[in-house]
Amino acid sequence: MRKAVSPVFSYVVAFIVAVVVLSAAIISIYQYHSLSAPTNTTSTSTTPSRVTLPVISSNKTVVVYLVALSSASTFNLNGTSFGQMTIYVPSGDNIEVKFTNQESLQHNLLLVMNDTPTPNAADLSSDGKILMYVGTSSSSYTIQGLSSGQTAVGVYGPLSSGTYWLACGISGHAESGMWVNLVVSSNITSPYVTG
Numbered sequence: 001m002r003k004a005v006s007p008v009f010s011y012v013v014a015f016i017v018a019v020v021v022l023s024a025a026i027i028s029i030y031q032y033h034s035l036s037a038p039t040n041t042t043s044t045s046t047t048p049s050r051v052t053l054p055v056i057s058s059n060k061t062v063v064v065y066l067v068a069l070s071s072a073s074t075f076n077l078n079g080t081s082f083g084q085m086t087i088y089v090p091s092g093d094n095i096e097v098k099f100t101n102q103e104s105l106q107h108n109l110l111l112v113m114n115d116t117p118t119p120n121a122a123d124l125s126s127d128g129k130i131l132m133y134v135g136t137s138s139s140s141y142t143i144q145g146l147s148s149g150q151t152a153v154g155v156y157g158p159l160s161s162g163t164y165w166l167a168c169g170i171s172g173h174a175e176s177g178m179w180v181n182l183v184v185s186s187n188i189t190s191p192y193v194t195g
């Protein structure tokens, strides 16, 4: 004999399912809106992971620390990949990048004024204009970088308004995800990072 299911039990199950579905819908709507929100100074204050960056006020230099972490995927910067991190800097400021490689694989860091949304060439000079070489040189950046445990520092500026990447220049590394966005705008009053 099949045991009859109590109507009360059925209602409870239906209620739980409804709550789960509704929660998922609310979360997905919230995420959609937070991703598509226009970038202006009033809406970005709601971004959960917004962190203020240090500035050397005497020479308007924004200091950025980037690390190729050994604990994350091979092609990461501070544990992020594929432009998950975005750095916002006021127009006219300088940027000082301190780059450390913790990985066994060599990595370097280039500042690129990009003209494509994402890196899609093995050589980053095909995707924009390379402005700075950290931990490498203009003649060897596609093959050579810092060894594990090394740190290098680069300073560039003043930055003009536009979009840039900080990305590894070794062939294929940026295409594999090793890049962060840098947005320079006169609408930004103090530098910060999200992601």
Ligand SMILES: [Cu+2]
Residues within 6 Å of the ligand: 106, 107, 108, 145, 168, 169, 170, 173, 178
């Ligand atoms: Cu690399």
